[in-house]
Amino acid sequence: MNGASTSETGGPVSILKKESRRPKYTKFTQQELPACKPLLTPGWVIAIFLTVGVIFVPIGVVTLLASNSVVQIVQRYDDTCLPAGLTTKDAQVSYIQNPSTAKKFTVILNVVKYMKSPVYVYYELDNFYQNHRRYVKSRNDQQLRGQNVTDLSACKPEDRVNGLPITPCGLIAWSLFNDTYAFSIAAQTLTVNKTGIAWKSDVDKKFGSSVFPQNFPNNNGSAGAGLIGGAVLQTNVSLDMDEDLIVWMRTAALPTFRKLWGRIEQEFQPGTNISVTVQNQYNTYSFGGKKKLILSTTSWLGGKNVFLGTAYLTMGLICIFLAFVFFLIHLRNPRPLGDPSYLSWNRKNNTGEYLRT
Numbered sequence: 001m002n003g004a005s006t007s008e009t010g011g012p013v014s015i016l017k018k019e020s021r022r023p024k025y026t027k028f029t030q031q032e033l034p035a036c037k038p039l040l041t042p043g044w045v046i047a048i049f050l051t052v053g054v055i056f057v058p059i060g061v062v063t064l065l066a067s068n069s070v071v072q073i074v075q076r077y078d079d080t081c082l083p084a085g086l087t088t089k090d091a092q093v094s095y096i097q098n099p100s101t102a103k104k105f106t107v108i109l110n111v112v113k114y115m116k117s118p119v120y121v122y123y124e125l126d127n128f129y130q131n132h133r134r135y136v137k138s139r140n141d142q143q144l145r146g147q148n149v150t151d152l153s154a155c156k157p158e159d160r161v162n163g164l165p166i167t168p169c170g171l172i173a174w175s176l177f178n179d180t181y182a183f184s185i186a187a188q189t190l191t192v193n194k195t196g197i198a199w200k201s202d203v204d205k206k207f208g209s210s211v212f213p214q215n216f217p218n219n220n221g222s223a224g225a226g227l228i229g230g231a232v233l234q235t236n237v238s239l240d241m242d243e244d245l246i247v248w249m250r251t252a253a254l255p256t257f258r259k260l261w262g263r264i265e266q267e268f269q270p271g272t273n274i275s276v277t278v279q280n281q282y283n284t285y286s287f288g289g290k291k292k293l294i295l296s297t298t299s300w301l302g303g304k305n306v307f308l309g310t311a312y313l314t315m316g317l318i319c320i321f322l323a324f325v326f327f328l329i330h331l332r333n334p335r336p337l338g339d340p341s342y343l344s345w346n347r348k349n350n351t352g353e354y355l356r357t
Contacts, residue, residue, distance in 0.1 A: 060313030
């Protein structure tokens with residue numbers, strides 16, 4: 001009885017309970033750790049801006065020089081690889097969807113600058129939204145890795161054909177890019193290396209060596225599957241060996257994107273004319289897209305990209321400009337440290353103006 005009343009009235013029991021909830025005494029829990037409170041004086045601000053500018057400007061210059069050292073040839077061919085007279089969208093779509101028409105054309109690429117080996121071959125698509133939510137989700141990663149999957153609802157409408165599951169299922173695989181290129185110089189064929197074009201992590205982790213295409217709609221034409229999509233998949237090649245598919249399945253974030261198609265292990269001298277036989281099969285005409293073929297070298301920084309160098313150079317110049325502005329302001333109107341007189345004001349009689357004391 002006494003114990004209960006003692007606990008209810010805040011006696012020794014309740015005091016012990018409150019003390020048990022207190023954190024262990026440390027400098028961290030009591031906020032007694034040493035702290036740094038920098039004082040940003042005008043001198044420090046000028047020095048910081050100037051230091052950042054001096055560091056960023058050289059990095060930007062070096063990055064831009066590396067990007068400009070990359071030599072690339074860009075050739076759009078969707079508009080030229082068409083029979084004469086096909087000027088309307090309906091005519092172009094009818095032509096590209098007709099399997100009986102020949103779609104082989106020759107494009108000449110002129111090498112203006114020396115291109116060192118290896119030369120990378122890319123294709124570029126424009127106005128193709130691989131980042132569309134429905135498109136990105138139309139795949140089954142467990143199936144691609146070789147796991148047993150029964151629910152393929154995410155892949156609809158390309159999930160089953162005549163009741164049988166599609167491997168690989170989904171819109172991404174079904175719309176695989178299927179234009180092909182054959183390169184030659186003076187009737188001598190150039191070999192294009194198609195291995196090592198995909199990310200190693202994708203090959204090892206995302207695509208199984210025991211998974212082979214089955215019931216793929218493009219392999220059977222439009223039978224039971226509606227419209228024909230893109231490329232045909234070889235049924236005797238496992239998914240981890242089909243690097244064109246692996247590259248395509250890594251969806252792009254922007255509607256204009258490039259994907260690696262192969263590389264040529266040969267250098268090109270200025271003045272060389274490269275003949276490219278293009279199989280123009282991929283239908284970009286129905287949605288107003290563009291197709292381009294790119295040959296490009298690389299630098300120690302990668303491919304041609306001026307954004308990074310421009311960003312460094314711009315920020316460095318802005319920092320140097322701000323340091324110069326702050327220096328002029330401080331030089332013209334210096335304020336001694338610890339002098340609070342600039343905070344003191346007197347009101348001028350009958351004028352409404354304020355004057356510094």
